[in-house]
Amino acid sequence: MAQAKTFASQADMEVKQVTFTKLSDHAYAYTAEGDPNTGIIVGDDAVLVADTQATPAMAEDVIRRIREVTDKPIKYVVLTHYHAVRVLGASAYRPQQIIASQDTYDLIVERGEADKASEIGRFPRLFQNVETVPPGMTWPTITFNRKMTLWLGSLEVQLLQLGRGHTKGDTVVWLPKDRVLLSGDLVEFDATPYAGDAYFKDWPTTLENVASLKPVALVPGRGPALLGEERVAAGLKSTGDFIADVRKSVEQGVKAGKDLNAVYKETYATLKPKYGHWVIFDHCMPFDVTRCFDEMTQYPDPRIWTAERDRQMWETLEG
């Protein structure tokens, strides 16, 4: 039974079409029309999976696709950041190691439980068979600061922190030889960037750092794989434009002394014509504007979203 007033995303039950795209001799993208993506790297002796899907049941479909192209063992799971929708499927891969930045590890310690409850409540469709998620948190077994290099046989895989953006712990996976990049939610395409835990001030510089690697293929956090330098540039630009446009609108409101509610309504109206067709636009905007308003007023670091705070925010802005 549908509730009368609920999150935009709770009503979103459309089934998405999965696409499994080969990007280079070693890289594949598992994408699903704007739902969270998974990147796959196949080396000489092992497979690396970046971002796991939301539940082990959903991860099984990724594994099925991987097994169509290789029978090498899945040794590594990389978490590009801490969000539950990307992390909670990890156990299905039975990896030898789960790797994340130390900043991501710290965020799991600080807010992993709250985030898990909040994300499952926000977006039930993205957590199919949520009962298959093991109890507790998904803990990284290896952490790193700034840069880590893995060798899958002769294949070099770099895990890089290029700056804060979508979260404090953002990590990209980079294949220097193939020039393929898995960006996590730092870059989206035809999908609205979620910025509820973001650093608006840092995000543009981090995107410049991504661009300076000159990828020829990029798997965004959501949306289709971007093949060719032009498509990669388009993804970086549209993500950067969205972040800049939210920031500009919120800044004008804050400078004029307006409250969050007024700033939200103005920002929503300003951005809707340009970005309203992107998936999860209505879902993201309240979180994005709230976080941007926070950052510009009194909270340099993102406050923890709990299921309760989600509800309160939604009632204030959309009720």
Ligand SMILES: [Zn+2]
């Ligand atoms: Zn995320």
